Amino acid sequence: QVSAELLKLTTTGKLRILDYGAGQGRLISNIFDLELVAHAKLIDKLDYIAYDKFPTDKELCENSIKRAYGNHDKKYFNDISKLLSVYDKKSFNVVIMCNVFHEIDPKDWLKLFSADGIIPSLLADNVLLLLVEDHQMPIGEKAYQKGFLVLDTPQLKALFKKLAEFEVSLK
Numbered sequence: 001q002v003s004a005e006l007l008k009l010t011t012t013g014k015l016r017i018l019d020y021g022a023g024q025g026r027l028i029s030n031i032f033d034l035e036l037v038a039h040a041k042l043i044d045k046l047d048y049i050a051y052d053k054f055p056t057d058k059e060l061c062e063n064s065i066k067r068a069y070g071n072h073d074k075k076y077f078n079d080i081s082k083l084l085s086v087y088d089k090k091s092f093n094v095v096i097m098c099n100v101f102h103e104i105d106p107k108d109w110l111k112l113f114s115a116d117g118i119i120p121s122l123l124a125d126n127v128l129l130l131l132v133e134d135h136q137m138p139i140g141e142k143a144y145q146k147g148f149l150v151l152d153t154p155q156l157k158a159l160f161k162k163l164a165e166f167e168v169s170l171k
Contacts, residue, residue, distance in 0.1 A: 002096065002132060003031050003042055009128070010045040015093040018083075018122060021100025022050035022076075024057040025064030032068040043068055049092070050076045051083055080118060092122045098132040102150050113163055131156060 009015055019027050028048050035043050048068070050061050055078045065072040077083040104112065112118050119129060133150060151159060 002027065002098065002130065003034050005130065006031075006046065006094065007042050009094065010042065014045055014047055016047040016049065016087070016091060017094040017096060018092045019048065019050045020095050020097050020119070021103065022052045022057075022061050023100070025050060025061035027096065027098050028068050029064040032064075048075060049083070049087065051080070052078060054078070087122075089121050090124045092127070093124055094128045094130060095119055095123055096130045096132070098130075101131055101133050109159070110163060113160065 006015065006017070019025075022028075028050070031046070032043055035041065048065065050065060052058070052061065058076065058078065062072040062076050065075045069075065074086050077086075110117065113120070123129065
């Protein structure tokens with residue numbers, strides 16, 4: 001599904017995407033593996049960048065990137081300030097959060113998603129934040145410190161509406 005959405009967006013040219021919470025790099029691995037079967041050449045249309053706050057799976061993620069692109073130079077980061085030293089603010093066409101939202105402490109949502117938060121500062125104007133979440137947590141998924149909080153589409157819409165309202169009330 002993610003590949004199909006990204007392929008639709010590549011009709012206007014190459015996309016710079018940020019895999020926020022990339023973990024082991026499963027997203028780029030799956031896209032690459034699908035490429036081998038479908039010959040869709042999506043990889044050639046993506047400038048894929050991985051970010052993960054925790055370096056636990058850095059080597060696995062870098063290997064996944066290397067497998068898809070031949071190298072992982074300037075494509076993996078654990079620090080937003082280092083990412084921004086290589087890539088300008090507002091330079092990403094798509095930020096993908098695939099099975100990572102449930103790992104983020106709700107106390108961090110405002111600094112992550114508010115108008116001057118991390119995600120909007122990375123996204124170019126009129127582009128896409130793509131949230132993909134399982135509704136049933138598979139074995140091995142991390143939780144934030146107080147457990148899992150899994151939101152469906154209506155709840156996510158309500159959350160982002162409330163975040164926008166809260167931000168307006170602060171001004």
